[in-house]
Amino acid sequence: MTAVMHVLPYLVAAYVFLVGAYGLATSRNLIHAVGCLAVCQSATYVLLLAVGYRDGGTAPVFSDIRPGSRPVVDPVVQALTLTDIVVGATVTALLLALTVQIAKRHGTVDPDELRELRG
Amino acid sequence: MKTRTTLLAVGEVLAWWAALVVLWLMLISTVYTLEWVVGACAAGLGALVARAGRRAAVSRR
Amino acid sequence: MTDAVVVVALLAVAGCATAAVANRDPARQALILAVLGTSLAVLFTVLQAPDVGLSQLAVGSALTPLLIMLSVRKVRRRSAHGKDSRQ
Amino acid sequence: MNGWILAATVVLAVGLGTTLWGVATGPLGRRVVAQNLSTALVCPGLLLLSQGYSRTAYVDLALLLALLGPVGTLVFVRLLADELGDNPPQAWGPTWVAAGVGTVVVAVLCAVTGPGRAMVKLLVIGALLVGGNLLASRALSGGFPGVSRD
């Protein structure tokens, strides 16, 4: 159990990333592709927080506990993940805006049909 | 008539303000002066938005 | 044994990710992404990152679904309109 | 490991497992119901986790979920109104079960916390959670007579 537990979060992060990438490559709808990209991004959150976890640790927030009374997990990766989520949300919004614009200009959101239009 | 409307409006905002200050006091863990000031400001904003929202929702009917 | 809850959250995230990719209709995918956001928030809580969990809840439970559903609505209306004018 | 975390594990495993199955398969109406139930069941789980880690600061997560979860469901109810209008989903059994779980968890935690501001905060969360989810469920099932959909 422990040996599996030592790598399981990393493997889940890798799996989520690969599943998202597969969906991105085979998507037939740009809005669905944006959703798959959001899935890929969630893999990075899982990986970052898994790196910073400490067994028996608690959150590095001292509003309700005395500093030093309990071991705490790594705050640096948490701050990185926070930035990651903000950037992820803005990327989703920007890509959805691009998709809406493509739908207006070309009348379709299927990447294959779009390729035919251009060719 | 005009005074009555104004009184009602002020009453509505004050009621919301009081309720939201109480909510703020329930959310926080320790109470001190700065907390009261910040909470009162936030509740004031919330009360104004509450009244504006209610008016915007019913004005069309 | 505290690991049990971590494992549950990890499996929920992996399952939601698979389902989000497998459902090709954007509206259905948006529903699964909302659940994915909630399970990510649970995972962040059990990994002792409440700050990150809060921002995931704020973004994932209402903002991302709203953005996706509004885009879906616009694209659908656009294509319905396009079909009408083509006929 | 303590009893609170064990209870949270059970609630989260059952809640997330069933709602994931519900949201990934079946007709659209059932999926929206499952999305609503996922917030209704995860929120008590978060409250139990906060008690299990003995960190009162974690309660804010449950507060935010209780506020925003029903809002997310209302987004879907509003923007999927055309698809849901034909045969609105009825799922009162699971809805009441989820509401019951929420009520029981909040009641138990209130009893443990004892009277004070923290208890009122828990009650606020409970009221928002149960009220919001019952309302979202009712809006979903088209239970409000005399409403014309756009």
Add this chain to the structure above:
Amino acid sequence: MNPRTRLWLVVLGGGGLAALLVAACLRLPVFGGPWHPYGDRAVRAALARHTANTVASVNFDQRAFDTMGEMTILFGAVLGCVVLLRQARDEHRDPPAPCEVAAPVRRYALIVLPVALVTGLYVIAHGQLSPGGGFQGGVVAATALHLMYLGADYAALERIRPIEAYEIGDALSASAYLVLGFAGVLAGSAFLANTLLPYGTFNMLSSGGTVPLLNAAIGMEVACAVVVLLARFLDQAVEIEEGSGE
């Protein structure tokens, strides 16, 4: 490239990537290990500056410059969406027919709107103490306003949301962050250095030097940015129609 070749390419590339990722996972430090040198130093630095929430200290003090980059990305993305989703010359605005919403939903929205707004402000104000901060609270406050769309209709939302004010607020709060950074330079230390204000009493709203101010600036920036962003999407989805409005 036909779909079949593409699928093979995806499988091949994905398989190779999967093998590399698994190999990397096996060599990473074990999950839950006790060795976190950067984390321990960050916690010590945060406590030395009387900031109870270490994550906020990392975001707004130790890595405040990175947060400025993040804010710039958000600002740029909102600008991009505003440009992409503007009303084109061949489109016109068609105010949507008023939508009847069930009375209980409207009442719920009108009650929860101020509650959610105050909760968002609470999360922003306590960012340096308890979990939360400008980003989380800003999104909650902005989402709260959109309950007007869910509980009434788009016209009601537009009535309580003058969009120009939010565009100005977005720019103002972004520059407030920069001004606070330059105040550090003028005070004789570095850009965004937390040496301007006294550190205050631990676990009070006024603790942490410039952290609460930067936090509030980010909170306002995020709230305004999300409102502007959603306004553009709502305009497109609800109001703007094809054709030049004959």
